[in-house]
């Protein structure tokens with residue numbers, strides 16, 4: 001199993017942010033973390049990376065503690081978390097994805113540069129290699145960050161709100177890569193506010209808000225009553241079988 005959380009609580013400096021996490025993620029599957037702002041989605045992603053604390057229960061990543069599985073995981077942070085003025089090209093950002101393998105103090109080899117180029121190609125941005133990262137659109141920057149994670153050839157890829165502020169072209173490019181990854185056996189954990197997207201792309205959904213409210217296939221988790229419980233809001237059932245959430 002790629003991920004196995006059992007009665008886990010995660011948080012910072014001893015204070016839990018998200019409790020009662022019980023989930024499993026097998027290889028080649030996509031798990032979406034859904035929940036409102038401040039629900040603890042990023043904190044759970046950081047727990048998998050060993051960047052937030054597991055305060056109770058157990059959290060296994062590839063059968064190890066998160067810190068010991070770090071090299072098997074790739075991470076695509078929220079675009080807004082990065083400083084766009086940092087003076088680097090798209091290709092240099094992607095090359096950073098190789099540092100964990102080669103050590104940042106060692107010179108990159110042609111194999112690393114080739115892997116970085118292939119990763120940029122894969123997200124449809126080969127032409128943008130020499131362009132300054134901060135001058136790319138939000139969607140293009142998100143794709144560059146995806147390419148950086150791909151360059152490390154992870155077996156588990158974590159993506160924090162990968163579709164926030166991303167246009168349709170970039171969203172389609174990202175979705176196509178994510179589908180290729182799961183077909184090749186890579187596991188995905190992504191957070192999203194977009195419940196329709198979670199329903200469409202994920203094999204499994206974990207609904208969180210301070211605690212885990214539900215975990216399972218989208219059809220079982222994203223029900224009107226499940227969403228009402230987790231969000232504490234109202235939902236409207238549409239004729240096409242979808243449920244729309246009305247924030248309180």
Ligand SMILES: Nc1ncnc2c1ncn2[C@@H]1O[C@H](COP(=O)(O)OP(=O)(O)OP(=O)(O)O)[C@@H](O)[C@H]1O
Pocket residue numbers: 012017035036037038039040041042043044191
């Ligand atoms: N480094 C930190 N130290 C202490 N508390 C934090 C830290 N990062 C986040 N928090 C708190 O943890 C709670 C959950 O935040 P988190 O970012 O995990 O939620 P989220 O579901 O990802 O939200 P959003 O959808 O807004 O990104 C918030 O109350 C936040 O203030």
